[in-house]
Amino acid sequence: MRHVIVLGAGVVGVATAWYLRQKGFDVTVIERRPLPASETSYANGGQISVSHAEPWAQPGAPLKILPWLLRADAPLLFRPHWDTAQWAWCLQFLHECLPHRSARNTAANVALGLYSRSSLIELSGQLGLEYARAMRGILQICSTASGLKSAAHAVRLMQANGCEVRMVGPEEARAIEPALRHSQISILGGTWAEQDFSGDAKLFTRGLTQAARQAGVIFRLGAEIDRLETDQTHVTGVWLRDEEGGYERLAADDYVVSLGPQSRGLMLPLGINLPIYPAKGYSITLPIEDESRAAQASITDEAQKIVFSRLGGYVRAAGTAELAGYDKHLNPVRVAAILARCMQYFPGVGDPAKARAWTGLRPATPANVPLIGRSRLGNLHLNTGHGTLGWTHACGSARALAELMAGEKPPIPFPFLR
């Protein structure tokens, strides 16, 4: 049986390992951290949001984003660096804002999202995984007239692509989520995606790791990948480096890159320049102290692009994007902006002093469409670049890649790499 090495144990890498094993491959996963899901998949917004498939790169985006760019608490922040990768990414982003590109990217993301959401539900049922799942839909709140208008546009686009989502008025929004009656943010209306849901990506990934181990997948945790070795047409091995400076070489028939934001750096020495740049985001996790003030549905704040998910006894609020390289220090201004918005929506839900802050780097492509399929090196496959939707798309991407590697045709219209 063919042996595959999966590089990276975030939600995407672990799901890939699982689906490859189901297709009969021998699978080894390599991860530098002692536990899976310790990087971007650790404390994200928790949303399985097919209804938010529209990428940031859309026709109105440049004008909308411009006034935000240098504001310290803005939803999107750009810190220019002497880094050609950053500027090249931004230029490609502008290209993806063209109407035909944006329409193509949205359609691809919806198709992958629908496949992924049903695969996740199926897998959760099959394995009985516990990950604080709340099948209560996603309610997007609009507090400005312009927000309502762009939400209505997005809803028409989603519906045209087969995603179930509809507009709601302020009364219906409060009826769907009674905790919003305490909100200090004015609610003009919003969108309601009843089939979408939320859950903890870290718990899911770690639970799936256990199931994959039992199914025969080997995990090499705490192992840093130093480089890939090639003979120009194929990968011939992967070199690991230990803390003492020792090296070890592993070899397999095929390799899958799922290294999140680090994917680009590992591929560059092979002459493959992936269009992935880190988009830093923040989350806060707050213990719930007053149940009546906590939402059951997952909520998206259209104006500030912040999402709120209930994860068991906690509220997770997440958002903002900072194009500022690989730096992961916590900027207190951005943490405070998310926390303040959370307390405005759900006053009294918990004690803000008890909030735990986190930051992670989304592996963002300019189109926000992940890179799935074969690279130009015959046995090197990609499953990376999931940007804002990695939790939503993880199971579908992994299943589709496993199908491709098994010589099957995935049942979705998606621009897979060949």
Ligand SMILES: Cc1cc2nc3c(=O)[nH]c(=O)nc-3n(C[C@H](O)[C@H](O)[C@H](O)COP(=O)(O)OP(=O)(O)OC[C@H]3O[C@@H](n4cnc5c(N)ncnc54)[C@H](O)[C@@H]3O)c2cc1C
């Ligand atoms: C604030 C925020 C909120 C978000 N909210 C949502 C949401 O609500 N819904 C949604 O769908 N998505 C959301 N996302 C996006 C989602 O979290 C990511 O797309 C997803 O986690 C990416 O998973 P990954 O497996 O590709 O990357 P990662 O989770 O980063 O996994 C990559 C792994 O590779 C390992 N690695 C890297 N380099 C090496 C090396 N040299 N050797 C060995 N191992 C290595 C890393 O340690 C890591 O474990 C959010 C992201 C952020 C930051």
